[in-house]
Amino acid sequence: MCSLPLQDYQRYGRQMILDGFGLSGQVKLKHASVVVVDAGGLGCPALQYLGAAGIGLIGIIDHDRVELSNLQRQILHTTESVGSYKAESAAQALKRNNPDLNIDIMTVALAPENALELLRPYDIILDCTDNIPTRYLLSDAAVVLEKPLVSGAAQKYEGQLCVYNLGPTGPCYRCIFPTPQPRETVGSCEELGILGAVTGTIGNMQALETIKILLGLHDQKPSLLMYSALGSPPFRSIKLRARKPTCSACSNPDHGLSSISNTDYVQFCGGVSPDWVI
Amino acid sequence: MCSLPLQDYQRYGRQMILDGFGLSGQVKLKHASVVVVDAGGLGCPALQYLGAAGIGLIGIIDHDRVELSNLQRQILHTTESVGSYKAESAAQALKRNNPDLNIDIMTVALAPENALELLRPYDIILDCTDNIPTRYLLSDAAVVLEKPLVSGAAQKYEGQLCVYNLGPTGPCYRCIFPTPQPRETVGSCEELGILGAVTGTIGNMQALETIKILLGLHDQKPSLLMYSALGSPPFRSIKLRARKPTCSACSNPDHGLSSISNTDYVQFCGGVSPDWVI
């Protein structure tokens, strides 16, 4: 249980000597499993640092293929990989840095029918998606599966970071946003634009929050980090409410598989938009 | 002057539609040149997002070779590249994402004798180094060359970010730290440890500050961003002093080439330490 191959000491030595890390921390990471939903602007940097840190099993769910317009922010993908699955392209990039990684490549669309099955094998879920229906679906699934959801979002020059469903009293996404925003208030990356270094900063911190949770270094206080690359100061930390007793997901004993598979998340969020992933 | 190849519209479209960016912003980046000193824990993520954003000319100065112990944070390098020059390995990785990049690979040690010559061709200098003598050298050179110095630092779970020598009144490193800290108070990454996602977050934001300066979106107010991955809140922004009239570098009319090449920076910082890069 508490041992590592000799060359892991060399590879991970710089982090193993940190306070609160050590050999036991590295062993925890080796036995941990994490799933990243979407290998896009947030998923690429998150995956990169999860892989480099030596997480034992990494799942990547993404049914999209690499496009030229992705490469300004989705830094694991290569010009050569344009046209291939993002999940495969990302896995290849991780293996270049760390060939020993175990990676589950899932080139399917996350949907109410398969979400629980796809996400169940992992300790922590990273929401690196780009649309509201999938954000509600991931939150509902994380509640049913009782797993923390490390959620990032980015648009234009701004980003947000929050860990949902963490610990016994952490809120879920529905605790904070019980009702989806009206469809007409929603833009897409295509309409709004996004800078790569902004998704990079948030995705990076998603990896960091994940590692903190796995190592037991997370303070579990519900908070939202707001980032505005042009703001002064650029960061603001918000103290969030705890789990809500009236939440239709995390405080509802009937919430479960059937309530997820009976929900049309796209309809719930106001209907289809041409560039949503689902 | 104000035109781009058609496929650049596709590749960079998501950032070109941002407010304050546009076609003219992309053309500015295309005509810009940036030099990154050290392709290590900070340099790798900084380079990655500078390259993806389409900076016209990128210089990489690093005479070190890739070691296995680098890979947990120096995410551009691959296990296969262990033993080769970091500057070359980093350049290869950037080209995988963006084959059209112009990259100057410099596998020499930055020193008082060559600093001005090596740095002069570039608009902005990124300090991604890991030792104090080189930080003073880079600051002195940036002052002589009248270029902004985007400086990052990281140790353990903490990071710092500051832009020195920006605009007519921005302080240089010596304005803030006129005297090096005593040698016995200095640790190294080897002694102190470092987490990859911490260098990643800071390096990422170095790329962002650089892009803001190039686009004219930087507010030029002197400030220091402090990051503590385990802190709550994790970020704190500090208002810094302006350029100091008593500064021996940036307010000294005699400061120049001769004062740099006559300085033994290692001795100035308290003498040699076994793991310093110089």
Next chain:
Amino acid sequence: MSTLNLKIEFGGGLELLFSNQRSYQIALPSLVPKDNSTAEESLAMKEMKALDVDYLIHHMRDHMLQERVELFMEKDTVRPGILVLINDTDWELEGEGDYKLQEGDEVVFISTLHGG
């Protein structure tokens, strides 16, 4: 009449509804109509309450908003997807719209982001 000075900030794109200005300093009366009407006539006839966040939101709608109301409000409160923060704390922890504003309070309105 005594007034309270407040700081208002926007994030997540909401500033676009308010002249693309991220930060405002405003002063509002410490006593306001209980029905949140912000017209200045006939204040004397109204039943009054201490200034709260509900009134602030109505004031913003009536006097500061530049664009379509439905992008900021729905019924008598902010629309879904907007988080209100009072001095860097989720307004749910402070009583939501009923929170009595104090001199110097900072109220932040952010729209949740969803891109990635």
Next chain:
Amino acid sequence: MSTLNLKIEFGGGLELLFSNQRSYQIALPSLVPKDNSTAEESLAMKEMKALDVDYLIHHMRDHMLQERVELFMEKDTVRPGILVLINDTDWELEGEGDYKLQEGDEVVFISTLHGG
């Protein structure tokens, strides 16, 4: 004797010198000896001044520091490489050691980082 409540924070590894605790709440007298001596005897004999950052640093050295003095102070001030912040502002903008501390002030001591 009246006292002032202060918040002290450490960063960049300096907390290691202070029992590895990042944050302290302390109370200090509002009037202190001009020579920065922090021993409690014979205060009556001393020339006094309003509490300033210089005195705070001496108090920290004499009563809070757990390790070698030279890692925190050099001569009568903080050693090179330490940045002092008063309410998130570089102390140089506030008069450095001469800054007169106010009730509730937060003073941060950070060591510059150099790794990469």
